[in-house]
Amino acid sequence: MGEIVLAAKMTHVPTMLMSEQEGPVKGKRQPAIDGHREIARRARELGATTVIICDTHWVINAGFHINANAKFEGLFTSNEFPQFIQDLPYSYTGNPEMGDAIAKIASDKGAYTLSHHLDSLELEYGTLVPMRFMSREHDMKVVSVAAWATVHSHDESSIIGEAIREAVEASDEKVLLVASGSLSHKIWANKDYAANNGTFTISSEFNRQMDLHVLEMWKNGDHATFLKMLGDYASFCCGEGSMHDTSMLYGALGWDAYDKKCEVVTEYFPSSGTGQTNVIFPV
16 A cells, blocks of 8 residues: 655745856755755655655646656756756656546546646656756656646645545555645746845745745644635735645645644745745655
8 A cells, every 4th residue: 555655845946956057046045955855865764656746837727637657858948937947857757657546536536637648748847846856865756747727726626635645545656745836926026026136035025924924834733724724825925826736735635634743844935036945744
């Protein structure tokens, strides 16, 4: 019987890649990189064989979708930030059986989901950035779940999380589950970015305060209260991908029955106006 052995909410900011390149950002995102590697080390120690990443950079407009190809390989350039992420090489093994199982269970539960085996369906950088650093510590098979859900409810996306858990438990895999996305996500207006040193600042003090409050709730295990405010938080603080990655994470962990105290492994930091962190959700 398989199990989810570790879960995490993880940042995927492009400046993590730039942090290892010459330039003004060099070294600035080392704490975030260290957080990714620490999560991968924990997963390795727990025997994780597959990582399932709920990716808020994969936008979907109908149904739910899973990239369940057997092999992911190529060069990635971000169409959003081609000056930040360009010609990024990647090569990872997939887990088609796991992706297919999640899709079937989710569809049976009423959340119509398709699992895809297409060489031309690229991974998005919400998957590629965490894998860039986690793969240095541990080699895991990868399943990517679309989590920028534009016409979906959080209740629906929680069903995807339930399906992930049930598919894992029906398998022989040990899984690291990742919600890949920010906390608040109000990017600086283009005309204000440079004037506010946008790469390293938050665009809204209200958002910063809400982010810090949410982190305290997570650290205290007050997830039931957080879930009551998830919809408003995602809306008013511009949660990345409407925070469907977070809804999927909670669906897999038991929703408001989950009460474990989280561990912040990368202290909260602002990036391009948004709020970022790496947080472990014990299982």
